[in-house]
Structures are given as structure tokens and as C-alpha cells.
Amino acid sequence: MRLPRRAAAATALPLLALGLAACSSSPTTANTAALSASEPRRIVSLSPTATEDLFAIGAGGQVVAVDKDSDYPANAPRTTLDPITPSAEAILRYNPDLVVVSEDSNGLVAALKKVGVTVMIEPAANTLNDAYTQIEQLGKATGHASGADSTVATMKSEIRAAVQQAGTSHADLTYYWELDPTYYSATSATFIGQIAGLFGLKNIADKVDKAADGGYPQLSSEYIVQSSPSIVFLADTVCCGATAKSVAARPGWASVQAVKVDDVAGLNDDIASRWGPRLPQLVEAIAAAVEKAPAQR
Template identity: 80%
Template sequence: MRLPRFTAATTALPLLALGLTACSSSAAPASSAAASTTEPRRIVSLSPTATEDLFAIGAGSRVVAVDKDSDYPASAPKTTLDPITPNVEAILKYNPDLVVASQDSNGLVAALKKVGVATLIEPAANTLNDAYTQMEQLGRATGHVSSADSTVATMKSEIGTAVAQAGSKHADLSYYWELDTTYYSASSSTFIGQIVGLFGLKNIADKVSKAADGGYPQLSSEYIAQSSPSLVFLADTKCCGANAASVAARPGWSGIEAVKVDDVVSLDDDVASRWGPRLPQLVEAIAAAVEKAPAK
């Protein structure tokens, strides 16, 4: 089974093999070795979100290697390191004194502890506050506290402004969030669902979501067409080539409200699948779609 892009970069989830909601712990990270009293000078990041966070708070110059999925910012030292099944020997070739990851897999924490390398596990965020807390934790771990605090403050301000402008009470508007072209979606219980929930929208995935899918149900084309969501958000434009035109061409989809009013929103897959400093961009894209939707 091919995994939805948003879930594939995170941790174990029944049925889907990997998924966001399995990281149900709070934002407080696990560590193989207590963070060093001295600031790390050689950081390896095995998390695309952590990579973005580190560069956003000014610690990018200390990052000596990032995983194969860390494609932002462009200056990040991208390697072939695998964030899902990390190879400790390959990581140690970069002589790190701190390794940041989103999960402890392949015995990562224990193996690095044996050689005295500190690890910081920053699991997939469940809430906005988790995302903010992780950035602050990275600030403390790298000696960039004030910069991390400033970045968080800016994120909060930009997100708050976007929500205030579009409004937070739109229960009359429904939406469909597309993770891939096999119609995997995200329910309101997921991190993405909570982000969209800032605007008070109704999620069509909620009716069919079950505990077994971990908040990521696979919908049917017919169900989506019948639900006729007011907005359609495409988080699969890079991975799967989805766009407004291809959506409109799907059998039975031309009558969907969002298609008829041209409120099918093409998102950047990476921005939509991470919980780092570019979150305001995602919220602003959602806000623009909400503002565009016809009032009911």
C-alpha cells in the first residue's frame, strides 16, 4: 500500500505502517544522552521539520548533514541519510555531537548513546503548541533561545492575523483535504485537521474516519463527489501532479461546489506535511481559500 505523503514522513501507524498520530507523546523530546552543557557544533538532522527549524532559529551553520528528505532551505547539506530507517554508521561519518530526529527507530538512540552522541527526538506535532515548543527546545539545545522565541512569536502573530482576517467560524463551509490521488485524507483529529479547524470548517473525512485509520481515512471518489465540499485542498501537487484541472476532470467531480466556484487549492506538499517555520504560509493559503468561498 502506498503511503499518504503526510503520514509517510512520521512514525508507526496501524495499517498505514507510518503515520503522524502515532506520535501521541507531548512535545517534550526523548534523549539518548542528556543534552551537553556545551553548545553542539556538529548537528545532524534526520527530520525535514527539524532542519527547517534549525535554520530558522540561526543554528544552520552548525548543521553538517541532513536527511534525504530535508530539501528546505536549499542551503541545507542534504545527504542520502534515511530518516525512517537511520544507519548509525553512516550518521557517525559526519562526527556529530547532536543528532535530531522525529523518531527513535533502528535503535538510533541506544546506538548513539554508546558512542557518547546526544540525540534529541522531536516527534510529529499533535498541536500548534507542540510545534512551537519543539522550536523553543531546539533553541535551548543549540544556544539560540532568543532567536527561537522570536521565530515562534512571529509565527503566532502571522497565523493569528490570517485567522482573524478570514474568521474562525465557518461551519457552513466544508472541505476535503487530499493527501494523495487514492483519496487518503486527514480528519479533524490530526495536526492538519486542527490547523484547518482554526477556521471552523467542516471536514468531510470525519464521518467516515475510524479509530483503525489513525485519523487518515481513505475516502472514495463517489463519497467526495456526493459530499460536494466547499473547498478542496490538494497536498499532493508535487508527489502526484494533482491540480485544479485534473480534479475537475475526475468522473463526477465537476459538480463539486469547490470545483464550480474555483476554490480548489494547490498546496506545496512539503509545507503542508511539516510543522515548522513555514506553517504561517499554509495557514495563509487556507485563509485565502476561506475568504474566496461564497458565503452561505
Template identity: 50%
Template sequence: MLPVRRLLLLPLLLVLSLTACAERQKDASAESANTDGFPVELRPEGAPAITLEERPERIVSLSPATTETLYAVGAGDQVVAVDEMSTVPEEAPRTQMSGLNPDPEQLAGYDPDLVIVDSDTDGKLTEALDKAGIQTLVLPAPQTLESMYAQFELIGEATGHAEEGADLARRTREEIDKLVADVGDAGEGLDYYHELDPSYYTVTSATFIGQVYDLFGLTNIADQGDPSAHGGYPQLSAERILEADPDLIFLADTICCGQDADSVAERPGWGTLSAVQNGHVIELDDDIASRWTPRIVDFVRAVSDAVAQAA
């Protein structure tokens, strides 16, 4: 009976052996997935370089644009808290934390291994978090589209999603390039006014937003010979805008301030503007028109459509 019993046990032992081997391979693969690409040195434009020894598993984002990009590259599961202004995506763990005046003790309460901010001019936040064993990655607002693409890639590298970050940058670039190519030179000879709020604060072509309009060959009425004046964010007068009579008016104050084509037409004298009379007042989503995220494509599409209609 013993030989027969041994023969009956052989298949069972083989199955157990194969199962154990598969589990070891699975564990090894999981460990490899978590460590591939690390340690990684990150060199953000305009901010200090840092080295991450391991993939961060608990990330706090105090930058709405970065929050969107973290989810876009597939790192959403690693995000444990975001600031009060990070409204996209809806599932992001939004808190009452301020990205403008971050509290190191409040941040430490979320037990993060990485905190991402868009500014730390005096380095005090980084210093305080470093004492608590928490690394800080500063990602300033990009000044160009190329810098934005590079930031997508960097966020992918920082979170263990390098391929996804590179793919996001490539797809965003291709979509924008196609939207620009589709209208060709239709924007040449057209000028525009981009409104940040009803008190006529605007942008020049020296800003990130202005460079989007530059892609279409549009002329900015706010440049006035020096696009860099006032940091690229001057306040115009109603008289200056009426005198310029822009072909296109883009409203980036629809959510914050309730502005739309009708309210613009009701302003004293604005009903005579070409953009108003021709129906070329474009209502933008404030967030999309001000954040360097993958949704920038929606902003570019709105400009592309407006240019095509006005040509």
C-alpha cells in the first residue's frame, strides 16, 4: 500500500510546489514593480533637485494642477490628501489645507512620505518637513508648454509611473499640435482680450496662457509694447479695451465672477465691440484656462474653435 500511497501523493506535491513557485514569482514581480526606477533623482525646473530612494506610497499634494496630473499618470491610489483648491478629480481626498500657507504640523498628520507644493521660496516648509523625515518636491508653475510636458514626465518618474508620465506628455503634445494645425494660419491678423476678472486684469503673451494664444498667431491687446510689464498680468482700463476693439474676447471669470457674453454686452459701451456684435465672446472654465494640466487641451480646443469661427 505504501508505494501506491506515494504515487497518489506525487501529483498533490507537484501542485503545491508549482503554486509556491508561482507565489514567489508574483511577490518578486510586485516588489520589482514597486522599486523599478528607484532611487530616482528629480530635477524640476526652477526648484531644488531631490532624490527619492523608494516609490512614495503616501503623497500629499498642495497644488491643484499637480493633483490632476497625479491622477492622470495613475498615481491616484498613492494620494492621501490634497489642498482645498484641488477640485479635480472629484475622488481626490480634498481637505481644508491651504496650498498658499501650508502648516507643517498639519501636513505631518497625514503621515506622508512625499509632499508636493508649487512654491517654497524661503525653504522653511522643506526644512520643517525634512526634520520630520518627509521629503518635499517643489513644482513651480511652468512657463512654457515644453516645461509643462517635462513636468508631466517628472511626476510620472516621482511616483513610479514613468511610462505613464511620458505617454501623457506625448498624447497632450500631439492633441495640441493637431488642434493648432487644423486651423492653420486663420488666426493671423486677429487680436484678443483674455479677462481674468471683471476689473480688467488680464494676461500678456509673456505668460503661459498667452503662449497658448501665440500658437494660433493671435495678437494680444494687453502687450502694449512690453509683454513682460507687470509680470505679464496687467490691469487694463475699460477705455483701453474699447479703443483696441478686439476681435475675440475670452472670459476666464465665468465661475469666480459669473461673467458671460450677456453680462459683457451690458457693460457701458461694450455692446459696440466687434467681438460682442459678432458673437465672438468665449466663455471659458476658469480652472481649465489657468491650470497646467492635461485639461489644457480643452482650453486649446476652445481657442481653436473660436479662431475657426472668427476667421
């Protein structure tokens, strides 16, 4: 099944369509080679998450080009490079000695290997530990191990604090996670679902998920209204202009618990679809919605 752009983006941001459940963040052969290579001076990133990771650990000065979707941080050298159907020829114009990607698309690894360019594959994270491991891998590969360790330590501390403050036992609260206006969602089995699961929330998408959905089922408006989730998370505020007001105006949605108690949480699409150093901000946004819900029930 092919996911819509926003749903695919959220699975990995690697708009990598399904198969994410089978992905692993363990070092691939390409990663192992990168880890043992000399410190790179010219890095090209074709992964928005990897771009954020590289700048967070202190390797930003070595990055000479990033893909068209790498919009953070603002000073990243953004180009027209396509991360989905990458062109080895276009990448080589930047004379890289390390290229970081989220998957081996379009025969890129083989093409770059022929000319002696190391490729590091950092696929979609399945767990928080995967996200931390990727940052540490990039730190070792770029000569910024201490920066990576510091970044991971800060992320863990901030996430731990947010979860502790909001609590982890909220089985009485249900939620709907919206990836786009056509009601694609994410189940508890996805990376997104695991993040929300830190608070013990129940996901309304779990009941209707099928194997073919890969954890990203398309719900119906009727089902969402009938389920009446306690919290609605909107991960389509930037792409599609979703707001609490627009959600409340949908036919029948005025009866949804989250709408009635004003617990519709607008999220930054990019933060909600990446697994890098801004993850604590996503966890904090979820925590805020969780803390708000019990007081209004």
C-alpha cells in the first residue's frame, strides 16, 4: 500500500513507504565503513533527521549540502537534491567524502562506492534507542563523539522530565493521531505510537489496523467521531493548515471529547515526523495535552 506524502513522511520521514517495521538502526555495512574511515570534511545529507543530528552534535561545519526537505536548522546548506530518488551525479557535484541517507534508493550506494565515496545509511528509527544510536553513530563517523553523547544525554533528560511530570498511567485517555486531512493515522506499533505510549495512552487506530496498513491505517471520519478520543494530535498543521478550529468545524466532530474539552493539540509537522534532537519538543507537546485532558474530564 502506498501512503500519502504526509503519512509516509511521518513513518520515517523517510517518506519510505511501508516496511518500516522491518527497518533497523543497527550499523549496515555502509555504516561500518563510515565509522572506520577518517574524519570527513565534506558531508552531504539526504535525510532531514540526519541533517538535524549533524548540526546538533557539532558537525554542521563539515556539511556542504543537504536535501531539499532538510529545512532545519535554518543555516543548513539546503539544495534541490532529492532524497527519494537521489542522483549520484548531482551529489558528486559537491565533492563529498561522506553521504548520509535514510535508505539506499536508486542504486545510490553502489554508484557512490564506485568512485570511493562512503555512504552511511541511517533508516527510520523504530524506537527511541534507535534514534539515540544513530546520533552516536554520526558522532563517531564525523569526529564528534562527545557532541553526540551530550546531545543524547540532553534528549534523554528532557524526555524523562516531560514523561515524569505528565505521568505514565493514562489508560483512561484515548487519542487520535492525524497525519493528514484524509485521516491517515499511526498505531501504537509505530515510532510515533511508541512515543505517545510513554504516557500510557490508548490509540483508537489500533482496533482497525490491518497488516497491509503497516501501522498507518486510514480511518474514517465516522469512526473517529464514534470513538470520541480524549485527545486529538494534529501532525498536519503546516502541510495542510489543520487547526483546532478547523477540526471542530468538521461534520459531527463537535461531539468528540477532545473537541468538547478543547484538547486538540497542533504539532509542528516536521518535529512530529523526525526522530532527531528535537524529539523532546514532541514529547513535551504530548505531555502538555495529557496534563490538560484529566483536568477537563
